[in-house]
Amino acid sequence: MANKKIDSKLYEYVKQDNIEEFKSRVQQHLAEKLVTPCGNSLLHVAIRYKSNNITAYLAKEIPSLITSRNDQQDTILHVAAREGSISHAIRNLVNSNAFLLRTTNREGNTPLHVAVINGNKDVAKFLISRDPEVAYYKNKTGRSPLYLAVENGNMKGILDDLLNEEASIPREREDGDSLGMLPQGKSPVHAAIENCIIEIEEAKPELLRLHDKEFGNPLHYASSTGYVEGVQFLLQKYRPGADETDQEGNYPIHLACKGGSVALLKEFLKHGRPASVYLLVRDKRVYPHPANNDGLTPYELGRKQSTIAVERYEGTDETFAKERQHSDSNNRVEGTKV
Incomplete structure (x- = not known):
């Protein structure tokens, strides 16, 4: 009928x-x-x-x-999230029909997405208390409620509520199905690079290790935007990120060079990442022969900076020393050839 x-x-x-x-x-x-x-x-x-x-x-x-x-494939809980209603009747419905919390509409939004988008703090707080992991679910544009809360500038303190819930970051299943979760979508840290990255690091530091499908890790993104303070912070909090590549094979230092930021290069050199420096000067796109006022070619300058870094950290940072030995064994060249 x-x-x-x-x-x-x-x-x-x-x-x-x-x-x-x-x-x-x-x-x-x-x-x-x-x-x-x-x-x-x-x-x-x-x-x-x-x-x-x-x-x-x-x-x-x-x-x-x-x-x-x-x-629009909205359930009744999507409507409640949009209208900001959190009546006793709605609470009872959610408690007896938990599947509604993870049901998505035509845009791939869960009710929590909708509550965050509309700035309905009370509803968002209630929904996240019932199912914290939904904060990491991505919609069809790859955005999670956590990402949207950052993107909206932590409107009404919704980001604080999402971060305060004890929820581990969902991972992909063994069959490769990401269940619509964040690790294959947009990282909230990328959205936070220019406003509330410190707040995220204090509440959930594990988010700094997440990769964005499009932009790589947070250090890639900060480097590509020329955000010096963000790079400084991330190099202090998550140094291994400097030695990770994005989907195009670029290291964060490559992106700093593409943007022509001398200030960013200085930050990478301050933290003694010899592997990154060697990878940069050995890149085929680098013209290897010009020397600076001290008569040093790009490779020679990279080697000099690495030596300085080793003298500073070797003996006090065992991991750093091992990195340097591994880098030297894999990056030996003759003369100034790159």
Whole structure:
């Protein structure tokens, strides 16, 4: 049987939360077949208008409406998240129908995405308390609720609520299915590079190790944008990131060079990353022969800087010393050839 449009009287009763008139009129119809022009069920409408009496009545008497979706594939929880309603009836629905927390709409958004996008702090806080891992789920644009909270400038302190929940970062399953989770999407740290990276590092430092599918690790992104303070912070907090490549094979120091930032290069040299320096000067795109005022070619200067770094750290940083030995054994060249 095809769905029928909700008649105007019934619609008004729902808006007014007029439970007595609603009961009398709804009994004349197959309530589960009544929808608005946008495909909203009676329960969608009741939640939209915060009609708590009718919401509770419909959920109890016609439970099939709990799983109904409108034309945008929104569930009733998406509507609640958008409207910012967190009534007792909604809490009961979520507690007895936990699957709604991870159900996505046409844009791939969970209800938590919707709550964050609309700045509905109370709803977001409630949803994350019921299922913390959803904070890392990505939508069809690769954005997680955590990413969106950063992108929105921590509107109403929603980012704080998301970070305060104890949830481990979801990983891919053995079959390679990422379950729509963040590790294959956009890293929230990239969104935070220019405003609240310190806040994220203090709450969940493991996020600094995440890779963005498009931009690599956070150090790649900071280097590509020429953000000196961000590079300084990340080199202090996550030094191994300097020796990781993005999808194009670039190390963060390559991206610093592409942007022509001398200040960024100085930061990399301050932290004694010989592997990165050697990889840079040995790159085929580097012209190897010109010498500076001290008569040093790019390779010779890189070797000199590495020697300085070793003298500073060798003996006090065993890991650094091993890195240097490994780098030397794999990067031996004659003269100034690159």
